Amino acid sequence: MVLQGYFRSSAAWRVRIALNLKGLGFATVARHLRKREQAAPDYVAKNPQGLVPALEVPGQGVLTQSLAIIEWLEETKPLPPLLPADPWGRARVRSLAQIVACDIHPIQNLRVLAYLKHELGQEQPAIDAFARHWIEAGLAALEARLAREAETGRFCHGDAPGLADLCLVPQLGNARRFGVELSPYPTVLRIEAACAALPAFQDATPDRQPDAE
Amino acid sequence: MVLQGYFRSSAAWRVRIALNLKGLGFATVARHLRKREQAAPDYVAKNPQGLVPALEVPGQGVLTQSLAIIEWLEETKPLPPLLPADPWGRARVRSLAQIVACDIHPIQNLRVLAYLKHELGQEQPAIDAFARHWIEAGLAALEARLAREAETGRFCHGDAPGLADLCLVPQLGNARRFGVELSPYPTVLRIEAACAALPAFQDATPDRQPDAE
Incomplete structure (x- = not known):
């Protein structure tokens, strides 16, 4: 492939x-x-x-x-499965993933930020603040859910990595690029650290890709 | 429920x-x-x-x-199924749905437009143009795919309505609210008309909801 x-x-x-x-x-x-x-x-x-x-x-x-x-x-x-077996758990994992994939990432994506700059004449500090705003809103919702929901384990859902984790980790990469303060999200950071210990996550980071700058 | x-x-x-x-x-x-x-x-x-x-x-x-x-x-x-039985077809339908649900709707959503107005000081014409821009980009991709891909039928995938259709139809409602010119998307409009003939779609329109204004 x-x-x-x-x-x-x-x-x-x-x-x-x-x-x-x-x-x-x-x-x-x-x-x-x-x-x-x-x-x-x-x-x-x-x-x-x-x-x-x-x-x-x-x-x-x-x-x-x-x-x-x-x-x-x-x-x-x-x-290995990226979604749990039970429909309720699958819905939970998909909803966590979609907080990132629908409600954070597309809004702070490069093409939207380029529109703010070129079409709306925004300066870089305002553009970065726009990106941080949507990242922080999404991370706050993720932290609230991950911290209180019983299904959260070592990873977003139980003790094996899955769909929600593989959305969360790259989003945190973007968060750092835009200077988001991550200390309000301790559960998120704990899960990120668990992911970072796995070769599947390590080998996927941007700096290890052939086109990395 | x-x-x-x-x-x-x-x-x-x-x-x-x-x-x-x-x-x-x-x-x-x-x-x-x-x-x-x-x-x-x-x-x-x-x-x-x-x-x-x-x-x-x-x-x-x-x-x-x-x-x-x-x-x-x-x-x-x-x-009745909202996704086809075969994995390749399921991926196709999900990808069409996600063009709407990830790459159009979240960017033109009310909260983002409110940010443009209140935080970035944009006037209504620029805000509407922003919404139209992302709707048009997504509809152009949908039209290109639906027009050329053999799996397109009376609906987005074959001759029964499914996940892609139920994302597409509400997005067209938003498109009209923002004044998007829809004639460049004839396949999209043909599918919308097929959906509009079905009671399941008719009963879900905003004007038929108890909180409609």
Whole structure:
């Protein structure tokens, strides 16, 4: 399989962790977002949305949208599982993942920040504050839930890493880039540390990717 | 079951369609977003994120995040299905749904537009243009895929309505509110018309909800 991505894209980073946790080898093709390589005709032919990541599966085609890709990995290579077995637990994990994937990351994504700069004439401090605002709102909700819900274990759900963890960790990478103060989120940080001890997470970090700057 | 929502929330609208398609009865509790009722302590106790929708399931608890709620409905009441049976088709439908649920709706959501107005001092025309920009980018990607992919049928995937359709239709409601010109998206409009013929979609429109203004 070939992952079309970008070292710093947190959506591509999620998929890298999932592939690593599943023990699936993959090649990487880098699409440099600041150089707009994701808008190149050969890439838009694969993914009309012009966003990373996309996963090319030999003999089948191209999958897009990180959560859809990861659910496909889960359905086609179920072990080790990234979702619990019971529907209620699965809904819990998906909802935690979607706090990141729907309500934090898309709002603080590069293309939105570029719009604030170029179309709305905002200065960098205001742009960074915008990104921090949505990251902090989402992390506060995640901390509240993870701290109080009984299903939280060593990881977001129990004692094995899964879909919520692989969304959370890249989002924390973005949080640090924008200077978010993370001490209000101790449960989140504890889970991040548990993830950071695992090779599947270590090998997926941006600095270890071939296109890292 | 009780759906905590808001008549105009496109995420709550998605869940209403899903419940209707599954033939599941539900009561509605309205949380008026412009009055910030979703930030009321009794609601934040149910959903620390302070966003709608939330689905209260008697004897079990509260589910949040519209796509997680709908996947739970699919797993606990599989018929009629909202996702195809094959993993590749499921990934396709989820990716179409996530174009809306991750990459359009959260960016043009009320709370983001309120930030542009109050924190960044933007005037209404610039705010509306911001909303249209992200809606148009997403609809262009959806149109490109739906028009060229062989799996598209009477609905987004084949000839029965599903997860992608129930995300698409409410997003078109938002598109019209912001004045998006929809003629560049003929396949999208054709599918919307097919959905509009179904009672499950008709009964879920904002104007038919008890809190409609």
